[in-house]
Amino acid sequence: MKVLSLVQKRIWSLLEQVPDPEVPVLSVIDLGIVRDVQLYTTPDGNGGVEVIITPTYTGCPAMDMISANIKMELLSNGFQHVKITSVLAPAWTTDWMTEQGKQKLKEYGIAPPNPKQQVCREDLFADESVQCPHCNSYHTHRISEFGSTACKALYQCDECKEPFDYFKCH
Amino acid sequence: MKQHLIDYTIHLADNALILGHRNSEWCGHGPVLEQDIAITNISLDLIGQARNFYQYVALLKDDGSTEDTLAYLRDAHEFKNCLLTEQPNGDWAQTILRQFLFSNYQYLLYEKLQHSKDEQLAAIATKALKEVTYHLRWSSEWVIRLGDGTEESHRRMENAINLLSSFAGELFENTNYEIACANDNIGVDVSSLSKSWMNKVKEIFDKATLAIPGHSKMQTGGKEGKHSKYLTDILADLQTLQRTYPGCEW
Numbered sequence: 001m002k003v004l005s006l007v008q009k010r011i012w013s014l015l016e017q018v019p020d021p022e023v024p025v026l027s028v029i030d031l032g033i034v035r036d037v038q039l040y041t042t043p044d045g046n047g048g049v050e051v052i053i054t055p056t057y058t059g060c061p062a063m064d065m066i067s068a069n070i071k072m073e074l075l076s077n078g079f080q081h082v083k084i085t086s087v088l089a090p091a092w093t094t095d096w097m098t099e100q101g102k103q104k105l106k107e108y109g110i111a112p113p114n115p116k117q118q119v120c121r122e123d124l125f126a127d128e129s130v131q132c133p134h135c136n137s138y139h140t141h142r143i144s145e146f147g148s149t150a151c152k153a154l155y156q157c158d159e160c161k162e163p164f165d166y167f168k169c170h
Numbered sequence: 171m172k173q174h175l176i177d178y179t180i181h182l183a184d185n186a187l188i189l190g191h192r193n194s195e196w197c198g199h200g201p202v203l204e205q206d207i208a209i210t211n212i213s214l215d216l217i218g219q220a221r222n223f224y225q226y227v228a229l230l231k232d233d234g235s236t237e238d239t240l241a242y243l244r245d246a247h248e249f250k251n252c253l254l255t256e257q258p259n260g261d262w263a264q265t266i267l268r269q270f271l272f273s274n275y276q277y278l279l280y281e282k283l284q285h286s287k288d289e290q291l292a293a294i295a296t297k298a299l300k301e302v303t304y305h306l307r308w309s310s311e312w313v314i315r316l317g318d319g320t321e322e323s324h325r326r327m328e329n330a331i332n333l334l335s336s337f338a339g340e341l342f343e344n345t346n347y348e349i350a351c352a353n354d355n356i357g358v359d360v361s362s363l364s365k366s367w368m369n370k371v372k373e374i375f376d377k378a379t380l381a382i383p384g385h386s387k388m389q390t391g392g393k394e395g396k397h398s399k400y401l402t403d404i405l406a407d408l409q410t411l412q413r414t415y416p417g418c419e420w
Binding site: 055058060061087089091092125144146147148150154 | 205207208211215216218221289290292293298300301311377
């Protein structure tokens, strides 16, 4: 377990206020895209903050905005030197999403991702057993593999008939 | 060696950009809303891969190139994509078959590229493989749905097979830069992928009640910069803004 300085702890808690632009109910921490926060000294002797993030999907168009929002949040809280570094490895997985994040997604009407190790299926025409975020029924079916954003699939509940987004496991 | 790595990475980028662009032409024209969204999501993934590869090329070249100059300011003969990726969309069956043939190849390629000695190529491949898994499943399901669908959808799949099968061979024909990178454990010897690729085609075509075509003439040259008129058409569309108003942003 890494020991965090007070400043780093403060930064992590500030980042909990930065929402994902496409699923605003989740923070960048809930999503698991902030991988590390490091402190460094600038060439002229000032303290700087480096936030390491990783994209959810390769082509996620929200990444530039997420970087900008993180930077704004820290600048407006008194950090003067902020740099955002994006890394690809290790590759992001929905298993990094926090339990709190999954709960928030469900309350927002999006079915949270199933744990990858248990049910991420690759068979053809296989429907994952996805719980309806509205009535909790598992009696649901997939309408489309791809939804309104790269990270979601379209499902419909056979009980309450409501269509819903599923944050697919990745 | 550095030039081989640059050429190899450009080849990987160009495949992703050109197929991504082709798929994006469906935006607003898909047969049903959900599939319009699906094919454009696949575009987004592919163009994202292309960006990662081009950014890496820009870093390697270190001559002022950026991902944008690489995509927007090169001429057709400098593109190293396989001919399959530039083929026109045609009908839905042709688009589906092109995606299936390519995703099947890309899946096998990235599976090996994950273990590249080059850390950046390995990282891009590892990440993209997760997305390509979805592309392959989606396009496989559609090949089956159309092949084993109505008389008309079956006929259209057969037509697509006739049009596209001659472009499959190029995927597995190594160029000099691929051989050089494979020898250095940076790249993948693509000829080693053809058997697994064919097995997958057989598996899916069987389910789709489609016949594997007999020996067909093979068209090649794209990876060396020899392209059809179709690539020039794509570039005219893709590059027009940056060529007309250099450096334009919005």
